Amino acid sequence: MCNFVVENKKKDTIMPNIDRANKWLTIVAEDLVVAEDLYKLGHWLYTGFMCHQVIEKTLKAYWCVCRDDDPPYLHDHKKIAQGCGLYTKMSEEQLKFLELIKPMNIEARYQEYKDEVARTLNREKTADILEQTKQLHAWILEKRNAKLSIR
Numbered sequence: 001m002c003n004f005v006v007e008n009k010k011k012d013t014i015m016p017n018i019d020r021a022n023k024w025l026t027i028v029a030e031d032l033v034v035a036e037d038l039y040k041l042g043h044w045l046y047t048g049f050m051c052h053q054v055i056e057k058t059l060k061a062y063w064c065v066c067r068d069d070d071p072p073y074l075h076d077h078k079k080i081a082q083g084c085g086l087y088t089k090m091s092e093e094q095l096k097f098l099e100l101i102k103p104m105n106i107e108a109r110y111q112e113y114k115d116e117v118a119r120t121l122n123r124e125k126t127a128d129i130l131e132q133t134k135q136l137h138a139w140i141l142e143k144r145n146a147k148l149s150i151r
Contacts, residue, residue, distance in 0.1 A: 017064035017065060017067070017068065018064070018065060018148075020064045020070070021061040021062075021064035021065050021144070022061075024057045024058070024060050024061035024064065025057075025058070025061045025141075027057055028054055028057045028058050028061065028137070031050050031053045031054045031057065032050075032054050032133075032134070032137070034050050035047050035050035035051050035054060035130060035133070036130065038050060039126060039127065039130055042123070044118065044121035044122065044123070044125075044126040045104075045106065045114060045117060045118040045121060047126050047129070047130060048101060048104035048106075048117070048121060048126060048129055049104050049105070049106050049107065051101055051104060051129050051130060051133040052075070052077075052101050052102075052104040052105050054133050054137055055077055055098070055101065055133060055136055055137065055140075056075055056077060056080065056105075058136075058137050058140045058141070059071075059077060059080040059081055059084065059086065059140065060080060061140075061144065062084050062086060062140050062143060062144045062147075063080065063083065063084040065144055065147050065148055066084045066085060066147060067083075067084060071083075071084075075105045076102075077098045077101070077102065078098055078102075081098070086140065086143060089143065094136055094139070097132045097136060100129070100132075101129060101133070103117050103120075104117065104129075
C-alpha cells in the first residue's frame with residue numbers, strides 16, 4: 001500500500017474516519033499516475049481534470065481526519081478546504097492555484113466549455129499545473145500527518 005496510508009489500529013476509538021481517508025488517498029495515488037500518463041500523451045485538458053481530482057480527493061481525505069462527518073459531495077476546492085479548516089492555512093500561491101484549476105473540473109461540461117478551457121493549456125502550462133498539484137498534494141498530506149500525530 002502507498003506510504004501515505006496510515007493503519008487504523010484503534011478502529012472504534014481515536015480515528016473513526018481514518019479508513020475513509022485512506023480510501024480517498026488510494027484513489028488519489030491512481031489519479032496522480034493517470035495525470036502523469038495523460039501529460040506524457042499530450043492530453044493537456046484531461047491532465048488538468050485529473051489534477052483537479054487529485055486535489056479534491058486529497059482535501060476530502062484531510063476532511064476525514066479532521067471531522068466526524070463525511071466530506072460534502074462538492075467539487076469546489078475552496079469550500080472543501082474551508083470546511084476542513086485548511087483554507088486559512090494556505091499560502092497566497094496555493095489559493096491562486098485553487099482558482100487556476102477550478103475550471104479543470106470538466107467531467108460533465110458541454111463541449112464548448114471544454115474547448116474553451118483546452119485553448120488555455122499547452123505543454124508548459126500543463127507541466128506547471130501537474131507540478132503544483134504534486135506540491136499542494138504533498139503539503140496537504142503534511143498537514144494531515146501533523147493532525148494525526150496530535151490525535
